[in-house]
Amino acid sequence: MIIPAFDLINGKPVRLYQGNYLNQKDYNVNLRECLEEYKLKGIKIVHLVDLDGAKNSKNRQLNLLKKILSYGIIPIQIGGGIRNIEDIQNLLDCGATRVIIGSCAIKNKIQVKKWLDIYGPDRIVLALDVHINNNKKEIHINGWQKKTNYFLEDIIEYFSSSQLKHVLCTDISKDGTLSGPNFKLYQDLVKNFKNIKFQASGGVSVLNDIVSLKKTGVHNVIIGRSLLEKKFTIEDALKCWQNES
Template structure:
């Protein structure tokens, strides 16, 4: 499916270039109107990132998150600095459908395994962001500032024992660039991990990119900047996905 994405920093919609807070672009959008339109067009889920929360969990944009939940009944998956069971319980209580876990999947694996057991694999999305060198998919964490020695495949294997289902995989070099997605990456991982529902993220700029990604058999495509900059409409994107 197509998953529209909104990143928020200081209460405003924003896109970062390859995760760099110094290279950001704010967008003047009517979020409420966007959500009404998405609902009307048949969007099944929204992806939301609290970039303030990512940098510092004490600065989570709670009032904004509450407002967004009150705007729409489209299910929303939320990411950004989710580190504890308390964070997860609070976000589910607010009404979010899924939580997106990033750095903790590397730094706190015992806890994340426990969360998969407690909440169920439908409620947890692992966000695994990779830098690819010589086809080795090394995971980066903490806003992509810290490289790790874990590969994408190793982490998926580690959590497969807990019935991991949803993985949001981003090629960092593509994020926020509109330079086209890494089709080879998604072909490889979809073929290797048949039980995982992959969400592809990064680089989508044309309807042709959607067609190419659908052909890799990823479950979903997360689209942020292209929709914000009106490279195509949500209606066109959804039609393209369904047709393909």
């Protein structure tokens, strides 16, 4: 399915270029109105990330996230700076449909495995962000600021024993660039991990990108900047996804 995305800094929708906080573009949109429009158009879930929290968990925009969830307009998967079970429970209690776990999946793997067992695979999304270097998918954390020694396939394999179901994978070099997605990345992931519902993220700029992503076998496509900048309409994106068999 198509999943519209909003990244928030200081309460405002923004996009970063390749995850760089120094290369930020602000958007003057009314988030509530956007959520209402997407629901009317047939969107099933929206992706929301607190970039302040992703960069530093002490700066999480928790009151804002609670306010957005209180609208109850449309299901939301939400992430950014989630570091403990209290964070997860808080967001779920406030109405989040899914909680996105990023850096913690690398820093605290054993604990995240327990969270998957406690809440079940439908409530947890692992966000695994990669830079591809000599065909090796290197995972980055802390709002993409820190490279780790972990590789994408190894982490997915590790969590698969806990019935991992949802993985949001972003090629950082594509994010916010409108340069087209990394189709081979998703093709390989779908081929190697048939039980995972992958969410492709980064680079979608034209409707044909959606067609090509559907052909890779991914279950979901996250679209941010293209919708914010009206490169195409949400109606066209949905039609494109539904028509491609």
